[in-house]
Structure formats: C-alpha cells, structure tokens
Amino acid sequence: IFDKYRKACKNSKLAPILLFNEADAVLCKRNEGAATAVDKMENAMQNIILQEMETLDGIMIATTNLTGNLDTAFERRFLYKIEFPKPTPNESQHIWHNMLPEISEQEAYDLAKQYSFSGGQIENIARKQVVNAVLSGEDRVSMESVQEACKTELFNNSSTRRIGFY
Numbered sequence: 001i002f003d004k005y006r007k008a009c010k011n012s013k014l015a016p017i018l019l020f021n022e023a024d025a026v027l028c029k030r031n032e033g034a035a036t037a038v039d040k041m042e043n044a045m046q047n048i049i050l051q052e053m054e055t056l057d058g059i060m061i062a063t064t065n066l067t068g069n070l071d072t073a074f075e076r077r078f079l080y081k082i083e084f085p086k087p088t089p090n091e092s093q094h095i096w097h098n099m100l101p102e103i104s105e106q107e108a109y110d111l112a113k114q115y116s117f118s119g120g121q122i123e124n125i126a127r128k129q130v131v132n133a134v135l136s137g138e139d140r141v142s143m144e145s146v147q148e149a150c151k152t153e154l155f156n157n158s159s160t161r162r163i164g165f166y
Contacts (some may be wrong), residue, residue: 006057009080017058028070129145
C-alpha cells in the first residue's frame with residue numbers, strides 16, 4: 001500500500017490522500033507476548049506500518065468509531081485527531097430534511113427532537129424509506145413508516161438485540 005502511495009505521489013501534482021477507513025482493524029493494540037503465529041504476524045505488520053508512517057511524505061487519514069482500540073503508538077503519529085460527535089437536534093433536523101426532502105420542516109424537527117441518531121443512522125433510515133417507497137409504489141414516504149424505521153434502528157442498537165432473523 002505504501003509503495004503504491006509513493007508512486008501515486010510521484011505521478012501527481014498534489015499529494016494524494018492515503019485513507020485507512022475503519023483503521024482500528026489494522027491499527028489496533030498490539031498483542032503483548034504474542035504466542036500464536038497469527039498474533040506474531042499482526043504485530044509484525046503493525047510494526048511495518050509504524051515504520052512507514054514515520055517516513056511517510058504525504059497525507060494519511062485514518063477513520064474509526066472505536067478509538068479505544070487504537071494502539072497508542074499509532075495515535076502518537078497522527079498530528080490531528082478530530083472527533084465528530086452526534087449532531088445536535090438542529091443539525092439533525094437539517095440532515096433529516098436533506099435525506100428525506102419530502103417530509104416537512106416540522107416533521108424533520110419532530111424526528112430530530114425525538115431521536116438522538118448519528119448522521120449515518122439517519123441516512124440508513126432514509127435509504128430504507130426510499131427503497132420501501134419504490135417497492136410499494138408509493139409516491140411519498142409516510143411518517144408512519146419513518147417512525148417504524150426509527151424504532152427498528154433503536155432496537156438494532158440496543159443491548160437487547162436478538163441475533164438471527166426476525
């Protein structure tokens with residue numbers, strides 16, 4: 001990856017961005033006293049990545065929802081750490097209305113006040129509504145179906161979530 005990135009940098013006027021999405025999967029805490037071959041291999045890969053980060057002449061961005069899983073050696077090498085908190089109710093209202101423009105401002109406001117969802121959760125609910133409207137042949141997304149999807153989203157993120165099909 002780093003070799004390809006260096007080549008891309010040489011062939012570009014502007015430095016490209018090396019993006020590690022869901023970085024905690026690769027930049028996770030190293031295994032102390034690694035006993036298995038897999039643990040040893042993961043540690044070796046992480047050490048190589050650490051060395052590459054030290055000499056990187058470019059821009060690397062890593063994203064994660066699980067910052068607690070990152071190894072502190074990786075964290076130290078990032079100059080900036082930016083947290084994106086859940087949107088405020090006012091921001092949520094705008095997200096609801098942008099994702100589902102057919103709902104009214106008042107409906108978007110009511111959803112924002114009632115549910116403390118992330119932007120990604122709102123997007124998932126909106127996508128489901130669009131798919132359901134297409135499948136049912138409806139011209140408009142109903143607030144009843146949006147409310148039902150919100151309840152499902154709450155259930156899917158709760159500790160009482162059932163495993164399997166339901």
